Amino acid sequence: MNNFEDLQNKWQNQSEVSATEDGFQSLLKSVKSIEQKQRTGNIVLTLTIIILVSFLIYVSGYKSATFMLGIGLMIGSLVIRIAIELFSLKRLRTINFSKNASTFTEDLTTYYSFRKYTHYIITPLALVFYTVGFVILLPLFKASLSNGFYVYILCSSVVFLVLFSVFLYKQVKNELFKLKQLQMQEGV
Amino acid sequence: MGSKEITYQKIYEENYPKVMRLCMGYTAGNESLAKDLVQETFIKIWQNLDAFRNESGIGTWIYRICVNTCLAEIRRERKKDRELQIDSLQVSDSSDNPAEKEDMLVQLYKCINKLSSTNKAIILLELEGLPQLEISEIIGIKHEAVRTRIHRIKQQLTKCVNNE
Numbered sequence: 001m002n003n004f005e006d007l008q009n010k011w012q013n014q015s016e017v018s019a020t021e022d023g024f025q026s027l028l029k030s031v032k033s034i035e036q037k038q039r040t041g042n043i044v045l046t047l048t049i050i051i052l053v054s055f056l057i058y059v060s061g062y063k064s065a066t067f068m069l070g071i072g073l074m075i076g077s078l079v080i081r082i083a084i085e086l087f088s089l090k091r092l093r094t095i096n097f098s099k100n101a102s103t104f105t106e107d108l109t110t111y112y113s114f115r116k117y118t119h120y121i122i123t124p125l126a127l128v129f130y131t132v133g134f135v136i137l138l139p140l141f142k143a144s145l146s147n148g149f150y151v152y153i154l155c156s157s158v159v160f161l162v163l164f165s166v167f168l169y170k171q172v173k174n175e176l177f178k179l180k181q182l183q184m185q186e187g188v
Numbered sequence: 189m190g191s192k193e194i195t196y197q198k199i200y201e202e203n204y205p206k207v208m209r210l211c212m213g214y215t216a217g218n219e220s221l222a223k224d225l226v227q228e229t230f231i232k233i234w235q236n237l238d239a240f241r242n243e244s245g246i247g248t249w250i251y252r253i254c255v256n257t258c259l260a261e262i263r264r265e266r267k268k269d270r271e272l273q274i275d276s277l278q279v280s281d282s283s284d285n286p287a288e289k290e291d292m293l294v295q296l297y298k299c300i301n302k303l304s305s306t307n308k309a310i311i312l313l314e315l316e317g318l319p320q321l322e323i324s325e326i327i328g329i330k331h332e333a334v335r336t337r338i339h340r341i342k343q344q345l346t347k348c349v350n351n352e
Binding site for chain 2: 002003004007008010011012014016017018019023024027028030031034096097098099100101102103104105108177178181182184
């Protein structure tokens with residue numbers, strides 16, 4: 001029969017795991033690598049937006065309204081999606097881990113609730129606009145490309161769309177699960 | 189190493205054991221998951237170190253980051269992880285010559301794991317011997333509410349460990 005004081009005593013006297021120099025060096029390496037990755041990630045996403053927008057401006061000289069509509073929808077939906085992703089990332093990084101647990105849980109719940117709207121409204125819309133844009137461009141591709149290349153573009157796009165949808169589905173499922181768990185924590 | 193790195197190393201060396209204990213308690217003794225959480229905690233400590241103003245004491249500040257890191261670690265328990273956990277618990281239980289202390293620790297992990305996330309954090313801090321006022325500052329609920337909750341969890345935990 002153990003009372004709580006016995007448990008506490010055993011807990012505090014459990015075999016000590018102490019910090020090692022190697023452990024610290026590896027931690028420091030991870031810290032630096034994360035900082036580097038965050039910088040690179042931001043640069044890559046920002047560059048992608050700049051390139052896409054520049055490309056849109058470049059092709060705006062074309063007289064074909066159909067082409068402009070198709071490419072505009074595709075690039076526009078991608079730019080909006082990337083911009084929202086960048087904004088979300090920034091918001092997630094500003095969540096303060098040194099606040100008390102109740103405030104922290106509330107902040108995290110607010111963040112995932114915001115993500116829920118992104119997933120339920122923005123992401124499906126972006127996906128639809130992207131697909132519509134692509135479908136609009138298909139006749140132009142067919143007219144100007146060889147049959148083989150046209151079939152290749154068609155098939156690879158379908159594969160890309162399916163894979164991307166699966167990826168998004170998993171991400172949405174995971175974040176909604178987190179939100180549900182957080183709301184349960186808040187209720188306790 | 190710069191002065192930030194030196195301070196960081198000191199914080200790491202002094203606080204690693206208690207952070208590890210808390211994370212082990214949070215993950216029901218799953219060492220690899222606990223180590224991931226410890227690493228994540230110290231990464232957050234580094235990222236927030238410049239903003240630390242010593243308003244609450246470094247210990248409380250570190251516990252807050254550690255508890256929040258554990259709370260934020262919501263992942264679906266992978267089947268592989270669950271099996272590993274159960275396997276390791278069974279090995280300890282059925283050993284011919286089990287160290288009584290280790291057995292009790294395993295049982296304690298199991299019982300803590302039955303609690304809600306917030307209650308887990310509260311009781312782990314209590315097991316660490318933190319004053320209840322400090323626990324209430326870390327968790328963000330009133331001192332009186334913490335006191336009541338600790339009393340209830342203590343009873344549940346003791347009952348569970350003694351297989352009542």
